Structures are given as structure tokens and as C-alpha cells.
Amino acid sequence: MHQQLYALTAGTLALLSLTVGAAQSQNLRQGFESTSAETWAFTPTPATYSFPALFDIWAAVPSVGATSGTTSTQATPAAGAALWGMQDLQNSVTNDAAVWHFLDFAPIALQSGSTAANTVSLKYFSNAFDGPDSLAYVVQYDNGTDWPATKTYVQLGKDTRAYQTVTVAIPAGSTHVRLRLAAKQNGNDDWAA
Ligand SMILES: [Ca+2]
Ligand SMILES: [Ca+2]
Numbered sequence: 683m684h685q686q687l688y689a690l691t692a693g694t695l696a697l698l699s700l701t702v703g704a705a706q707s708q709n710l711r712q713g714f715e716s717t718s719a720e721t722w723a724f725t726p727t728p729a730t731y732s733f734p735a736l737f738d739i740w741a742a743v744p745s746v747g748a749t750s751g752t753t754s755t756q757a758t759p760a761a762g763a764a765l766w767g768m769q770d771l772q773n774s775v776t777n778d779a780a781v782w783h784f785l786d787f788a789p790i791a792l793q794s795g796s797t798a799a800n801t802v803s804l805k806y807f808s809n810a811f812d813g814p815d816s817l818a819y820v821v822q823y824d825n826g827t828d829w830p831a832t833k834t835y836v837q838l839g840k841d842t843r844a845y846q847t848v849t850v851a852i853p854a855g856s857t858h859v860r861l862r863l864a865a866k867q868n869g870n871d872d873w874a875a
Pocket of ligand 1: 869
């Protein structure tokens with residue numbers, strides 16, 4: 683009775699997963715481990731990249747950032763060995779433009795009855811996002827491919843230094859659910875999972 687669509691994002695977002703307590707319930711997840719257990723398909727835009735020497739990361743990685751005194755905390759996976767790292771997203775890949783980066787999680791056809799997934803959850807971590815930086819998400823309940831304007835998204839914490847869990851209830855009667863995570867951020871000294 684506690685079916686949960688669980689998105690666990692590491693990185694700014696760390697991982698996404700859909701989990702449930704009861705047997706036979708609908709349960710999908712994505713923790714960026716590149717295993718068959720990661721059942722919620724996603725698409726990154728722009729395509730993934732990782733240039734650790736430049737601190738430019740938009741990829742599944744073991745960690746992101748570095749702990750430094752009281753000002754910064756490295757993000758390590760909330761579970762497993764990988765997280766989705768986000769660091770200095772304004773870089774040579776983006777022609778030094780501050781462009782939105784998206785992780786789009788594919789529409790999931792919801793089962794009917796008591797086995798249907800009824801929540802979407804995600805875990806995220808942020809370190810020292812400043813004024814112009816943003817980490818946000820939106821959930822849609824259809825089988826579509828377009829998304830609302832980014833200004834309407836739910837904003838996430840800018841400097842959590844620990845994983846936070848967001849859980850969204852899926853409205854009764856929904857046929858599908860899909861999730862978009864959005865990040866716009868610059869600087870080597872801020873990151874997210
Ligand atoms: Ca950089
Ligand atoms: Ca920044």
C-alpha cells in the first residue's frame with residue numbers, strides 16, 4: 683500500500699528511484715549505477731560530459747566536489763557507488779553560456795488498483811549554489827514529451843550539504859508519471875548531485 687516512485691538523484695540530484703514496500707507493487711528506480719536494477723530510463727540534455735581537471739561535470743560519477751573546512755562538502759552517493767554529478771555547468775561544452783541542463787525521466791505507465799505506484803521521490807544534494815544558480819524539478823502526469831517553462835518548476839535547496847528527500851504524491855486516476863530535473867549553475871566551487 684506504500685508504492686513509491688522513487689527518484690534518487692546524486693549530484694545535484696543524486697538519485698531517483700521508485701520503490702515500494704509491498705510485494706508485487708509497481709516500483710521503478712534510477713540510481714545511476716548502470717545496472718539492470720535501474721529501471722527508470724532517463725535522458726540527459728545536453729549529453730553527458732565529465733572533465734574532472736576543469737571541474738566540469740554532468741555525468742554519473744563516484745563523487746563530486748571536495749570537502750573544504752566549513753565552506754564545502756563533497757557529495758558521495760546516497761546509495762550504491764554512483765551519483766549524478768553536477769559541477770560548473772557553464773563551460774566550454776556550453777560555449778560559456780549558462781544553459782539549463784535537464785535529466786528527463788521517461789513516462790511510466792501507471793498500473794491500476796492497489797499495486798500502482800503512488801508517489802515519486804527524489805534525493806538531492808547541493809553545495810554552495812549562489813544567486814544565479816538553480817536546481818529544480820517538475821512532475822507531469824501524462825505520456826507527453828514537452829515540458830512547462832522552467833520558471834514554474836519547484837526550486838530545491840541551494841546549500842543542503844546533505845541529501846534531502848522530496849516526495850510527490852501522484853494524483854489518483856493518473857495514467858502516467860514523468861519527472862524532469864533541471865540545473866543551471868556556474869563555478870567550480872558549487873556542485874550538486
Ligand atoms: Ca570549470
Ligand atoms: Ca555559482
